[in-house]
Amino acid sequence: MRADAARNLSSVLRTGARLLAEDPSTSMAAIAAAAGVDRTTVHRRFANREALLRAVFQAKLDSAERVLDEARLTEAPVPVALHRYLEGIIPVAREWPVDTRRMMQKDPEASARREAQSARLSTFIQRACDEGHLRADIDAAWARAVLDALVDSIAHQFPAVDAPQAADLVADAFLRGLGVT
Amino acid sequence: MRADAARNLSSVLRTGARLLAEDPSTSMAAIAAAAGVDRTTVHRRFANREALLRAVFQAKLDSAERVLDEARLTEAPVPVALHRYLEGIIPVAREWPVDTRRMMQKDPEASARREAQSARLSTFIQRACDEGHLRADIDAAWARAVLDALVDSIAHQFPAVDAPQAADLVADAFLRGLGVT
DNA sequence: GTCAACTGCAACATTGATGTAGCAATAAAT
DNA sequence: ATTTATTGCTACATCAATGTTGCAGTTGAC
Numbered sequence: 001m002r003a004d005a006a007r008n009l010s011s012v013l014r015t016g017a018r019l020l021a022e023d024p025s026t027s028m029a030a031i032a033a034a035a036g037v038d039r040t041t042v043h044r045r046f047a048n049r050e051a052l053l054r055a056v057f058q059a060k061l062d063s064a065e066r067v068l069d070e071a072r073l074t075e076a077p078v079p080v081a082l083h084r085y086l087e088g089i090i091p092v093a094r095e096w097p098v099d100t101r102r103m104m105q106k107d108p109e110a111s112a113r114r115e116a117q118s119a120r121l122s123t124f125i126q127r128a129c130d131e132g133h134l135r136a137d138i139d140a141a142w143a144r145a146v147l148d149a150l151v152d153s154i155a156h157q158f159p160a161v162d163a164p165q166a167a168d169l170v171a172d173a174f175l176r177g178l179g180v181t
Numbered sequence: 182m183r184a185d186a187a188r189n190l191s192s193v194l195r196t197g198a199r200l201l202a203e204d205p206s207t208s209m210a211a212i213a214a215a216a217g218v219d220r221t222t223v224h225r226r227f228a229n230r231e232a233l234l235r236a237v238f239q240a241k242l243d244s245a246e247r248v249l250d251e252a253r254l255t256e257a258p259v260p261v262a263l264h265r266y267l268e269g270i271i272p273v274a275r276e277w278p279v280d281t282r283r284m285m286q287k288d289p290e291a292s293a294r295r296e297a298q299s300a301r302l303s304t305f306i307q308r309a310c311d312e313g314h315l316r317a318d319i320d321a322a323w324a325r326a327v328l329d330a331l332v333d334s335i336a337h338q339f340p341a342v343d344a345p346q347a348a349d350l351v352a353d354a355f356l357r358g359l360g361v362t
Numbered sequence: 363g364t365c366a367a368c369t370g371c372a373a374c375a376t377t378g379a380t381g382t383a384g385c386a387a388t389a390a391a392t
Numbered sequence: 393a394t395t396t397a398t399t400g401c402t403a404c405a406t407c408a409a410t411g412t413t414g415c416a417g418t419t420g421a422c
Contacts, residue, residue: 177358
């Protein structure tokens with residue numbers, strides 16, 4: 001593969017992710033146009049629409065997996081691991097804004113990978129519960145859902161907040177809440 | 182209009198909202214089939230796809246508006262109004278799970294109504310800030326986003342939790358967070 | 363019982379998206 | 393300079409979704 005080909009492929013993936021996030025039914029033609037390449041070129045790279053989606057998901061899963069690895073969720077102290085995870089995952093959510101939960105259902109392989117990553121995070125949340133970092137009356141599944149919701153919110157609705165500050169905001173809201181206590 | 186016609190219309194709207202929430206590109210044929218009516222019947226009720234979407238949005242906006250009215254966001258004490266709003270809005274989110282922010286962009290009228298409702302809630306959040314119910318370092322827009330995220334999360338990912346308990350969970354996570362302090 | 367409204371069904375036209383193939387032009391690699 | 397890979401463009405076939413029409417059957421209202 002030549003250099004320009006690789007550049008085009010990556011451009012299509014990123015542009016596609018952005019457009020598909022706004023409108024999951026965005027046409028291949030629209031993605032190609034936004035990426036600045038011809039429609040047929042996209043079809044040469046990706047056998048069909050599914051293949052394009054799979055490639056986008058895989059790119060997101062790759063990035064997310066790297067973040068999970070580097071956060072050392074099982075070894076590092078909970079507050080440290082949490083912050084490292086947040087600082088890593090927020091840029092991933094921004095770069096690949098596609099909603100993996102909804103759009104990957106037809107792709108069993110990607111779905112399985114996603115489940116595995118989800119399980120790693122859930123295990124971490126459970127550890128946070130067990131080690132007393134969360135209140136005893138908090139359900140682990142609820143805590144997990146809250147964390148995901150906060151990440152998505154800061155990632156997509158506040159793109160101007162840089163990753164370290166965003167991680168602070170999320171960790172703070174997650175652990176302390178927003179009210180005066 | 183006869184009784185069965187009204188029943189069918191309402192059934193199409195609710196079924197459509199449910200399917201469109203899972204997959205915004207769900208076909209009219211799929212919605213009609215899930216609602217148990219013929220495809221042409223749906224076309225008789227709604228001139229086109231846009232009209233069907235508009236009707237769904239309008240139904241959601243009507244319900245949400247009623248909740249905002251009854252919560253007395255400007256008069257009632259903040260904690261009371263917050264809880265009343267949550268207990269009302271969570272069933273609305275569940276009954277009409279469509280993502281209004283994304284899907285109403287092509288409908289300026291509905292978009293304007295949505296903006297107006299959004300502004301009412303933002304004003305309420307601002308009052309909560311001003312009256313000292315939120316920490317002084319909390320940005321009102323961030324607080325607003327967190328509240329929305331928590332509502333969506335409990336509404337869609339924990340459908341088994343009933344509305345009063347769900348409202349408690351959200352208000353608690355919003356004000357106090359999940360961590361030990 | 364009659365009438366009006368409503369429905370399902372079949373058929374049809376239209377449109378937009380998808381996917382393929384061929385060909386000429388271009389640019390990197392050798 | 394020649395080869396090779398890649399691209400844009402055009403044309404085409406296909407398919408799924410949309411929207412319309414006519415007709416016969418059913419059901420509620422009067």
